[in-house]
Amino acid sequence: MHCSEVRTAISARVDGEELPPDISAEELDAHLRACADCRGWGERARRLRVLAAALDLA
Numbered sequence: 001m002h003c004s005e006v007r008t009a010i011s012a013r014v015d016g017e018e019l020p021p022d023i024s025a026e027e028l029d030a031h032l033r034a035c036a037d038c039r040g041w042g043e044r045a046r047r048l049r050v051l052a053a054a055l056d057l058a
């Protein structure tokens with residue numbers, strides 16, 4: 001599994017959307033455990049999502 005596919009799935013999860021059909025939640029979690037780069041990317045994506053939600057409320 002490539003990091004680019006994983007990041008598409010992370011971004012879908014962060015947005016509360018369905019994961020892409022070619023990646024399961026288990027595969028996503030397994031990759032996140034193994035790949036520090038994607039963990040960091042996912043963390044930034046979550047923070048951005050929280051920030052965007054806060055701005056929408058303002």
Ligand SMILES: [Zn+2]
Pocket residue numbers: 002003006031035037038
């Ligand atoms: Zn990765």
